[in-house]
Amino acid sequence: MEKVLYTLPEVQEALSLGRSKVYELIGQGELRPLRVGRAVRFRAQEVEAFVERLQAEQAADGGA
Numbered sequence: 001m002e003k004v005l006y007t008l009p010e011v012q013e014a015l016s017l018g019r020s021k022v023y024e025l026i027g028q029g030e031l032r033p034l035r036v037g038r039a040v041r042f043r044a045q046e047v048e049a050f051v052e053r054l055q056a057e058q059a060a061d062g063g064a
Helices: 008-015 019-027 044-060
Strands: 005-007 034-036 039-043
Touching: 005 008, 005 044, 008 019, 008 039, 008 044, 039 044
Parallel strands: none
Antiparallel strands: 005 039, 034 039
8 A cells, every 4th residue: 555644754754844944844835734633644635636736836837
């Protein structure tokens, strides 16, 4: 079975971003976590959608 929820450290590693930047993206509404009790988890589809939005924005800006 493929993993469907990722921890914050796993998302950091997958996106090559630090903890503060991931929390900043959460605050901006760019990444939407799920909370399981006090634990923060991210759906795999949410992380993939974030990357796709970044690619679309960069393509719209001329590939910068």
